[in-house]
Amino acid sequence: MQEEYPFRDIEPRWQRHWREAGAFRADAGDTSRKFYCLMMFPYPSSALHVGHGRNYIIGDAVARYKKMRGANVLTPMGWDAFGLPAENAAIKSGVPPRDSTFRNIATMKRQLEAWGVCYDWDREVTSCKPDYYRWTQWFFLKFLERGLAYKGKAAVNWCPSCATVLANEQVVNGLCERCDSRVVARQLEQWFFRTTQYAQRLLDDLSLLDGWPERVRTMQANWIGRSEGTRMDFALVPREDGAADPCAGVPCFTTRVDTIYGCTYMVMAPEHPHLKALVANLPQEREVREFIARASTESSLERASESLEKRGVFTGRRVINPYNGAAIPLWVSDYVLMEYGTGAVMAVPAHDTRDWAFAKKYGLPISISIQNPARSLRLEDMTDAYAEDGVVVDSGPFSGLHNREAIPRMTAWAAEKGFGGPMVHYRLRDWLISRQRYWGAPIPVIHCQACGVVPVPEKDLPVLLPENVEFRPTGESPLARCPAFMNVPCPRCGRPARRESDTMDTFVDSSWYFLRYLTPRLENAPLDRRVCDAWMPVDQYIGGIEHAILHLLYARFFTKVLCDMGLIGFSEPFAHLFTQGMICKRSEKDGLLYKMSKSKGNVVSPDRLIAQYGADTVRLYTLFLGPPEKDAEWDDRGIEGAHRFLRRVWRRVYENRDALRAARGLRPDPDAMDAAERDLHRKTHETIRQVTRDMEGAFHFNSAIARIMELVNAMDACGPAADGGAQRKAVYRAAAETVVLLISPFAPHVAEELWVQLGHAPGILAADWPAADHAALSRDEVEIVVQVNGKVRGRVTLPADAGRAAVERAALDVPGVRKHLEGRTVRKVVVVPGRLVSIATG
RNA sequence: GCCGGAGUGGCGGAACGGUAGACGCAGCAGACUCAAAAUCUGCCGAGGGCAACCUCGUGGGGGUUCGAUUCCCUCCUCCGGCACCA
Numbered sequence: 001m002q003e004e005y006p007f008r009d010i011e012p013r014w015q016r017h018w019r020e021a022g023a024f025r026a027d028a029g030d031t032s033r034k035f036y037c038l039m040m041f042p043y044p045s046s047a048l049h050v051g052h053g054r055n056y057i058i059g060d061a062v063a064r065y066k067k068m069r070g071a072n073v074l075t076p077m078g079w080d081a082f083g084l085p086a087e088n089a090a091i092k093s094g095v096p097p098r099d100s101t102f103r104n105i106a107t108m109k110r111q112l113e114a115w116g117v118c119y120d121w122d123r124e125v126t127s128c129k130p131d132y133y134r135w136t137q138w139f140f141l142k143f144l145e146r147g148l149a150y151k152g153k154a155a156v157n158w159c160p161s162c163a164t165v166l167a168n169e170q171v172v173n174g175l176c177e178r179c180d181s182r183v184v185a186r187q188l189e190q191w192f193f194r195t196t197q198y199a200q201r202l203l204d205d206l207s208l209l210d211g212w213p214e215r216v217r218t219m220q221a222n223w224i225g226r227s228e229g230t231r232m233d234f235a236l237v238p239r240e241d242g243a244a245d246p247c248a249g250v251p252c253f254t255t256r257v258d259t260i261y262g263c264t265y266m267v268m269a270p271e272h273p274h275l276k277a278l279v280a281n282l283p284q285e286r287e288v289r290e291f292i293a294r295a296s297t298e299s300s301l302e303r304a305s306e307s308l309e310k311r312g313v314f315t316g317r318r319v320i321n322p323y324n325g326a327a328i329p330l331w332v333s334d335y336v337l338m339e340y341g342t343g344a345v346m347a348v349p350a351h352d353t354r355d356w357a358f359a360k361k362y363g364l365p366i367s368i369s370i371q372n373p374a375r376s377l378r379l380e381d382m383t384d385a386y387a388e389d390g391v392v393v394d395s396g397p398f399s400g401l402h403n404r405e406a407i408p409r410m411t412a413w414a415a416e417k418g419f420g421g422p423m424v425h426y427r428l429r430d431w432l433i434s435r436q437r438y439w440g441a442p443i444p445v446i447h448c449q450a451c452g453v454v455p456v457p458e459k460d461l462p463v464l465l466p467e468n469v470e471f472r473p474t475g476e477s478p479l480a481r482c483p484a485f486m487n488v489p490c491p492r493c494g495r496p497a498r499r500e501s502d503t504m505d506t507f508v509d510s511s512w513y514f515l516r517y518l519t520p521r522l523e524n525a526p527l528d529r530r531v532c533d534a535w536m537p538v539d540q541y542i543g544g545i546e547h548a549i550l551h552l553l554y555a556r557f558f559t560k561v562l563c564d565m566g567l568i569g570f571s572e573p574f575a576h577l578f579t580q581g582m583i584c585k586r587s588e589k590d591g592l593l594y595k596m597s598k599s600k601g602n603v604v605s606p607d608r609l610i611a612q613y614g615a616d617t618v619r620l621y622t623l624f625l626g627p628p629e630k631d632a633e634w635d636d637r638g639i640e641g642a643h644r645f646l647r648r649v650w651r652r653v654y655e656n657r658d659a660l661r662a663a664r665g666l667r668p669d670p671d672a673m674d675a676a677e678r679d680l681h682r683k684t685h686e687t688i689r690q691v692t693r694d695m696e697g698a699f700h701f702n703s704a705i706a707r708i709m710e711l712v713n714a715m716d717a718c719g720p721a722a723d724g725g726a727q728r729k730a731v732y733r734a735a736a737e738t739v740v741l742l743i744s745p746f747a748p749h750v751a752e753e754l755w756v757q758l759g760h761a762p763g764i765l766a767a768d769w770p771a772a773d774h775a776a777l778s779r780d781e782v783e784i785v786v787q788v789n790g791k792v793r794g795r796v797t798l799p800a801d802a803g804r805a806a807v808e809r810a811a812l813d814v815p816g817v818r819k820h821l822e823g824r825t826v827r828k829v830v831v832v833p834g835r836l837v838s839i840a841t842g
Numbered sequence: 843g844c845c846g847g848a849g850u851g852g853c854g855g856a857a858c859g860g861u862a863g864a865c866g867c868a869g870c871a872g873a874c875u876c877a878a879a880a881u882c883u884g885c886c887g888a889g890g891g892c893a894a895c896c897u898c899g900u901g902g903g904g905g906u907u908c909g910a911u912u913c914c915c916u917c918c919u920c921c922g923g924c925a926c927c928a
Contacts, residue, residue, distance in 0.1 A: 214846080214847095215845095215846050215847065215922085215923080218845065218846055218923085219845090219846080219922090219923055219924080221845090222844090222845065222846090222923070222924055222925095223923090223924075225924085225927070227927070227928090229928080252928080253927095253928065254928060255927090255928070256928080267928095310926075333926095334926085335926050335928095336926080336928075337926070337927075337928090339927095340926090340927050340928075341927075341928060342928095344928095345928045346928080347928090348928095352928075353843095354926060354928085355928090425927085425928095427924090427927065545922085545923095548923080549923085624854090624855095624865085624866070625854070625855090626854060626855060627855085630847095630848085631921085632854080632855095633853090633854070635853085635854075635867075637867065637868075638853095638854070638866075638867055638868095640867080641865095641866050641867055642866085644866095645866085647880095648881095651881090702854090702855075702856090702865085702866095703855090703856065703857095703864085703865080705865080705866090706855090706856070706864065706865035706866075707864090707865080708865095709864095709865055709866075710864075710865065713865090783861090785860075785861050787860085787861085787908080787909070789908080789909090790907095790908070790909050790910095791909095792861050795861080816895090827908085828908055829908080830860095830908050830909080832860060835860060835861090836860055836861075836909090838860075838908045838909055839908075840908040840909085
């Protein structure tokens with residue numbers, strides 16, 4: 001054994017040991033004590049930085065801890081390997097996406113290994129490999145069969161500068177994430193998954209996810225955005241010229257039907273499908289068409305900007321308020337959105353702020369139909385809409401009701417009269433999965449002149465991505481310019497046909513990878529239900545908060561669909577979710593804190609730090625930074641402290657090697673200990689208790705590590721002399737072994753090495769996690785704090801079993817306490833056994 | 843605007859309603875050393891006092907309690923999510 005901590009020698013050696021021993025290979029057969037520990041699989045972008053590391057280090061610590069607790073742990077890893085960055089790199093550098101992706105995978109795999117993070121690599125999955133995306137395509141076909149996949153026209157995010165569509169998450173505040181150009185809407189034929197069909201179940205089942213952070217559940221609930229209200233049809237006043245209309249009426253949705261008697265006009269979105277027909281050949285047609293044209297050129301950012309005054313024009317048409325029969329004007333304005341509700345709203349300026357502003361601007365009538373509790377609302381005093389609750393007034397048979405009471409009654413009335421009724425609306429929209437991009441799973445359908453959209457027969461899967469494709473960004477999928485790919489006979493009629501050139505959103509790939517890990521090499525099916533049902537749900541899922549909505553919602557949706565199809569027997573994929581905070585780093589330029597990322601140029605590579613300090617130091621520091629669910633600031637100086645600590649642990653074992661060896665087999669005997677030994681013995685077991693609590697609870701590894709540091713500090717106060725007593729050695733050895741065991745999930749290499757140095761067989765993962773001995777936690781004497789009027793005025797040491805009366809008597813007798821009681825009468829004494837006495841004076 | 847989360851030393855952060863600041867970083871002093879590094883020891887919220895000690899202190903204000911960083915009300919600030927949502 002060397003005096004200096006030889007991490008450069010230890011770490012590669014143990015990494016090889018774990019790999020060769022298959023230390024992380026799960027026992028596929030026995031799932032009675034199964035623990036599926038999953039980390040979100042990464043996108044293989046160039047290389048990992050220490051910010052990424054947090055995710056893997058947390059997961060590895062959990063997996064190691066669970067193994068020591070005797071669980072059959074499954075920790076697989078794979079690659080979310082399709083995606084835009086590889087393709088953009090190909091446009092820039094000419095390196096094919098496949099090449100750069102596999103090169104990046106090799107780099108990241110090496111980095112993970114150097115970190116000492118272990119996986120069952122036999123189960124590795126790579127979403128861009130045909131044996132994986134074949135099944136992604138298969139799921140698409142199954143969705144298509146069940147009517148859950150469909151093609152429809154939709155507005156997509158279009159970046160004019162990159163000449164491509166962007167995913168929602170690539171649009172930041174209306175700007176392209178990469179080039180900061182304004183994103184505009186474009187109408188394109190797109191493929192969708194019908195997520196809206198599952199909106200209610202996705203919402204309801206959130207209540208089953210009590211192992212999820214509350215905030216993630218809240219975010220999902222907000223995203224689904226269930227809103228209960230009323231639907232009603234406004235009949236059109238027929239045209240004077242007698243011309244026919246495309247529809248009999250205009251449906252609209254409201255959550256405030258109680259205000260309907262105050263409705264003085266109606267507003268349509270510029271994109272409303274019937275709008276142009278409604279104004280055909282009217283004097284207003286020209287103005288309306290100009291308005292529509294102008295609205296269509298605006299970016300969503302411009303349209304949504306609060307500062308922009310809402311504009312609108314009168315359509316020349318009127319509609320009938322179904323409640324009171326009033327004919328009211330129909331306007332078109334950009335403050336109404338086609339994508340929410342029905343694309344038309346009833347406007348109640350007296351009780352809606354936006355309607356108020358619009359009515360004021362265009363001189364539209366305003367009419368009060370809800371009174372405040374004081375019944376003091378007067379139109380001439382109002383400076384804004386009254387949107388609060390109140391009493392319904394001037395509303396026919398509903399006048400006099402409280403507005404909250406009126407809502408169900410008025411809704412029922414709509415149903416009774418047949419012009420509307422209750423309606424539930426969701427903010428959630430169908431999932432747009434088309435991408436006009438090359439580096440994704442091709443959508444497996446064929447377009448035939450005669451037969452229309454024809455699914456690729458299952459036996460022809462996978463639809464392979466062609467190689468040697470040109471990547472010029474033109475807005476059309478690169479696949480469309482690849483004749484060898486595009487031209488195929490129609491599977492139905494045999495005539496020449498063309499393949500779909502869009503590929504699938506990469507979130508489709510990541511919606512089922514956790515199932516593929518369970519039978520990664522299965523050839524005739526994507527999964528095996530028996531194996532899935534035995535291992536699922538994932539016991540602990542660990543990933544970044546940035547996936548709180550998209551990935552986690554899509555994966556839940558997929559799981560429910562697969563469950564409905566009978567492919568699996570459970571409907572929620574992730575029982576416990578842990579979302580770690582981001583690692584940030586202060587910018588050298590402006591001194592501000594930014595998320596560590598390549599684009600911000602503030603990344604810290606693990607490679608150099610591991611070379612200089614070792615993986616255990618980097619791991620320990622990463623976990624010690626702060627509570628893992630919170631963002632943390634990376635400061636290179638702090639890493640010295642972690643290294644110093646490991647060096648100290650190493651040296652303590654080295655310095656005391658003779659005593660430690662001599663104590664093998666000796667058991668600490670509380671009856672034979674002196675006071676210092678008993679303190680260390682107690683500290684050892686207190687540390688076990690506290691660290692175990694941190695591991696089981698909120699994963700507060702930072703405080704777990706602090707506890708272990710305290711134990712090492714305590715060991716220094718009770719060092720064993722080479723010729724010292726047997727008890728001293730035994731207690732010290734027990735403390736040292738405890739440190740090694742407790743530190744092993746965080747700093748596994750040094751723990752493995754010291755475990756062997758302490759005379760154990762290699763393989764600390766097979767050792768039992770220590771258990772706290774309650775007898776060791778007890779004390780003969782306790783220090784009691786004495787408070788007078790809430791302030792600490794003294795302490796007294798008493799036998800632990802002293803009775804209340806004795807404690808109180810002793811407390812009142814402490815000199816510092818007596819001083820503060822002089823001239824006062826004791827009003828009340830509270831005794832907290834073993835802790836304190838609180839005295840209140842009159 | 844709505845919904846979450848958070849405000850504690852110079853810094854990261856600890857504290858089942860019970861001694862606020864554990865643990866670490868940075869800093870200061872000392873030991874060892876020719877010297878430095880490493881290591882070890884001590885100090886390290888603010889103010890007052892020769893000292894024993896005293897006062898203040900967990901974003902502000904109020905409340906519950908013998909006792910509040912912790913529970914309740916209210917306000918302020920910051921961060922995150924959603925947002926012309928009808």
